[in-house]
Amino acid sequence: MTAAVLALGFGHHLAAYLVLGAVVVAATLESVFGFCVGCAIFAGLIRIGWIPDAVCAECSDIWSRAPANG
Template structure:
């Protein structure tokens, strides 16, 4: 497509426009991510236990903001980054950002679906999604297991998500060597 005197190509958009639209970092602190998951877990438990389905709308808005515009647009991520994370003495543990963004997008889909179903009066599906919204952030915050990241990894292996989206994710041999070196250091 010609715009003025410049051809607008896919690469031009990807390298110039896309960087301005998305503010999700390529590298994130896993400790912060797990704390964000703990806040999401708390809200999801309250929503499920107290049947406060409107909280799914709050979570949906936060997930949409976080997955679409990055953690700087997410009230939960801002709360954790400014108030909770500085009080945690753990050293940062850096990890790839794109899988975490994908996981936030999965959270957005689930919580938007729960909100729509709640508004439609479909209680059972809301309960099922609510249970998932407790299990997934619990696994992330307590065990460090990111279900959305596992799906992201599987989609990369299948070629659905290109390796260029996350070069660090594609280099699994380097990550395995890093994990082995970290384990050896911890055991020494």
């Protein structure tokens, strides 16, 4: 949201709308489907080796987690 406000402040309306759109899409995926975009990106970065496995061994395979009851 800060990036969108800064983009608007500097007159970059398209960039602000793109950032806001990305935030809305990510929030919708999380709230409707329980899919966290940030977790998926983090797991991908671990998988390709940009982040060492020791940082978060559990996060490197998010699909093996048991679903939460509820």
